Amino acid sequence: MATPATALPFRDETFRDDFTFRNSPQTVRRAPFPFDKDSYMYAVNMELHRDGRPDTAFEHPIDVDEHYVAEMRDRALVLDEDPLRCQSLPHMELAGWDTLELLMTSKAASYPEWFSLSRDGNAWHWINRPMGIEQRFTFGDATTLPYGPLEYITRQAQGDFCVLDERQGNLWMDAGMVTTQADWSLDFDIGMNFFEWHAPVPLAHELGIFERALKYLLAVQQANPARRLNWTMTVNPRLDTSPENYHRWGPENTHITAENVADKLFLRIELQSFWRLPRSNAILFPIRCYFLSMRDLTTVPKWSARMHRVLRSLPPELATYKGLDNFRDIAIDYLAGFDDGRATSEGAFPD
Amino acid sequence: MSLHAGIDVEVTDVVELNALVKRFHFARPDGQPLPAFSGGSHIVIEMQDGTLRRRTPYSLSSSPFDTRDYQVSIRRDDQGRGGSLYMHRGVVAGTRMRISPPANLFPLDQRAPRHLMLAGGIGITPFMAQTAQLALTGGECELHYGVRNRSLGAYLDELSARLGPRLHVYEDEAGERMDLDRLLSSQPTGTHLYVCGPTPMIEAVLAKAAKHAWPAAHLHYEHFAKAPPGEPFTVRLQASDRTVEVGAEQSMLEAIEAAGVEAPYLCRGGACGQCETRVLSLEGELLHADHWLDEKERAAGEKIMPCVSRCRGTVVLER
Numbered sequence: 105m106a107t108p109a110t111a112l113p114f115r116d117e118t119f120r121d122d123f124t125f126r127n128s129p130q131t132v133r134r135a136p137f138p139f140d141k142d143s144y145m146y147a148v149n150m151e152l153h154r155d156g157r158p159d160t161a162f163e164h165p166i167d168v169d170e171h172y173v174a175e176m177r178d179r180a181l182v183l184d185e186d187p188l189r190c191q192s193l194p195h196m197e198l199a200g201w202d203t204l205e206l207l208m209t210s211k212a213a214s215y216p217e218w219f220s221l222s223r224d225g226n227a228w229h230w231i232n233r234p235m236g237i238e239q240r241f242t243f244g245d246a247t248t249l250p251y252g253p254l255e256y257i258t259r260q261a262q263g264d265f266c267v268l269d270e271r272q273g274n275l276w277m278d279a280g281m282v283t284t285q286a287d288w289s290l291d292f293d294i295g296m297n298f299f300e301w302h303a304p305v306p307l308a309h310e311l312g313i314f315e316r317a318l319k320y321l322l323a324v325q326q327a328n329p330a331r332r333l334n335w336t337m338t339v340n341p342r343l344d345t346s347p348e349n350y351h352r353w354g355p356e357n358t359h360i361t362a363e364n365v366a367d368k369l370f371l372r373i374e375l376q377s378f379w380r381l382p383r384s385n386a387i388l389f390p391i392r393c394y395f396l397s398m399r400d401l402t403t404v405p406k407w408s409a410r411m412h413r414v415l416r417s418l419p420p421e422l423a424t425y426k427g428l429d430n431f432r433d434i435a436i437d438y439l440a441g442f443d444d445g446r447a448t449s450e451g452a453f454p455d
Numbered sequence: 456m457s458l459h460a461g462i463d464v465e466v467t468d469v470v471e472l473n474a475l476v477k478r479f480h481f482a483r484p485d486g487q488p489l490p491a492f493s494g495g496s497h498i499v500i501e502m503q504d505g506t507l508r509r510r511t512p513y514s515l516s517s518s519p520f521d522t523r524d525y526q527v528s529i530r531r532d533d534q535g536r537g538g539s540l541y542m543h544r545g546v547v548a549g550t551r552m553r554i555s556p557p558a559n560l561f562p563l564d565q566r567a568p569r570h571l572m573l574a575g576g577i578g579i580t581p582f583m584a585q586t587a588q589l590a591l592t593g594g595e596c597e598l599h600y601g602v603r604n605r606s607l608g609a610y611l612d613e614l615s616a617r618l619g620p621r622l623h624v625y626e627d628e629a630g631e632r633m634d635l636d637r638l639l640s641s642q643p644t645g646t647h648l649y650v651c652g653p654t655p656m657i658e659a660v661l662a663k664a665a666k667h668a669w670p671a672a673h674l675h676y677e678h679f680a681k682a683p684p685g686e687p688f689t690v691r692l693q694a695s696d697r698t699v700e701v702g703a704e705q706s707m708l709e710a711i712e713a714a715g716v717e718a719p720y721l722c723r724g725g726a727c728g729q730c731e732t733r734v735l736s737l738e739g740e741l742l743h744a745d746h747w748l749d750e751k752e753r754a755a756g757e758k759i760m761p762c763v764s765r766c767r768g769t770v771v772l773e774r
Binding site for chain 2: 193194195196198202205269270271272319323325326327328380382383384385
């Protein structure tokens with residue numbers, strides 16, 4: 105067993121009950137703020153997922169931040185209650201190994217002080233210091249791991265993971281680990297194709313967004329992973345806003361007041377990326393969640409001004425679909441105090 | 456995909472398989488393994504042939520589970536644009552080349568309880584990788600392989616060792632033919648059919664499959680037609696504000712790339728649709744050679760696939 109590294113910069117915090125989640129100031133500034141203009145509408149906003157600027161969520165292909173260990177603890181709690189949050193149809197095991205390889209090699213290359221992977225043919229040795237895990241196993245032999253390959257590695261990786269099989273010119277949601285989702289369910293969507301699982305999204309179908317997005321995704325190849333940002337808003341920093349647990353978080357949507365909005369309402373950002381997996385030819389679709397409280401936003405004046413303008417101009421169908429109706433006006437009133445009306449600079453990064 | 460991150464490789468071996476086919480082995484100069492891939496994948500090989508830069512796709516025929524090297528098997532085509540001749544004549548062990556990462560437009564359906572594979576001639580190459588993959592992952596398959604004669608049938612010994620009685624060979628010169636009616640009417644439910652070979656073979660197999668009511672989702676085929684040579688012609692690229700002359704032995708896509716204009720592509724064989732480009736005006740005629748546009752789209756004359764198709768005269772493209 106590797107020694108759990110207590111001196112590592114990972115926060116001890118919760119995403120439920122007492123909600124002790126907090127961002128450090130550096131973590132706020134490195135967040136992938138999703139608005140590059142003062143208004144928002146759906147677009148096929150895909151771009152190549154390349155190593156990006158230092159001190160941002162785009163610096164490394166797979167981002168690890170101060171919330172890593174606590175998020176993995178929350179995932180384990182969700183899985184204890186509901187093992188169906190991780191599923192893999194029988195033909196997807198090879199894609200599970202591809203996923204394990206991608207996440208292990210990427211993390212070991214980006215964060216050598218925290219993760220290490222040694223490989224001698226199929227004899228692999230993995231060390232995850234933040235979580236105190238050391239594992240020797242045979243690549244391709246699931247009996248040498250405590251879980252299947254997909255579950256094993258995604259219990260050690262922030263964000264949800266959908267694994268999409270490609271057949272008949274379409275993508276099929278045939279495996280995944282989904283515990284930090286914005287109100288959708290893997291158990292409901294498993295086996296669906298790209299158009300089926302996007303059926304509930306308003307407006308985008310009429311814009312032809314999904315046909316273009318699918319064409320783009322099918323062209324994603326090993327050398328050119330892609331990414332896009334999506335967003336919604338969540339009351340309390342709750343990772344598991346699933347339909348299965350709606351009874352726990354749904355009522356909280358009416359709890360926002362002018363007094364608590366700054367610290368209780370969060371912009372929920374999804375950094376979605378798309379990777380062609382080598383042996384299975386499947387697409388790995390990680391959805392990584394970042395929370396910024398309304399107060400966090402005000403520490404970056406460009407972001408609070410822009411968030412204010414986006415919320416003010418958002419089409420009503422979109423606001424309803426994203427579940428913002430109960431608190432949108434309260435958030436607009438709060439953020440108005442941080443918007444001096446001046447033009448914002450280009451792009452989404454802080455000034 | 457457009458001009459993707461290429462991989463620099465060295466040719467480590469060239470093996471003459473028979474009078475027409477040579478196998479080329481590529482490895483990283485530093486000895487590190489190449490990226491893993493799935494059976495049915497192709498790579499695009501970049502060839503600097505004098506002033507021409509060709510980019511030609513070839514299926515990987517080696518095992519996806521052994522990426523110390525990649526192997527492609529290339530049949531010499533004396534009537535082609537010259538890519539295979541360049542490989543056969545100019546490429547030897549030690550040659551440095553650049554290849555694309557693997558991409559798969561002919562993947563196995565991994566749900567299938569049984570895979571029925573039909574190969575014609577050099578169309579055997581993707582099945583070499585797929586049968587190697589299935590041998591390790593444990594999928595049931597049967598391969599029917601049509602060759603001109605046994606001496607021109609690449610990989611017969613290797614396949615026989617790998618597949619035993621599940622390999623069926625048909626010698627064209629001996630008058631042997633696949634009995635498609637019998638084959639396609641006797642498969643267990645759930646079987647997936649894969650065919651790779653000359654276009655007439657693919658069309659014959661698909662017609663029989665339709666006759667025997669195979670579901671379209673169970674049919675997989677790969678045309679390995681290469682861009683044909685032809686008369687030179689002129690392309691005007693409106694958005695890039697360039698005029699490009701396409702040589703007789705150059706594809707339109709290669710000519711566009713040579714002019715420094717990045718254009719998307721994936722298969723470079725007229726099958727995947729990635730390079731589809733709008734035709735804005737035309738003096739002359741479009742010579743479609745792809746498998747992507749349907750009859751109606753061809754008749755409309757508003758789109759062309761520059762990876763394989765050509766023109767007579769002058770064409771203005773949106774790119």
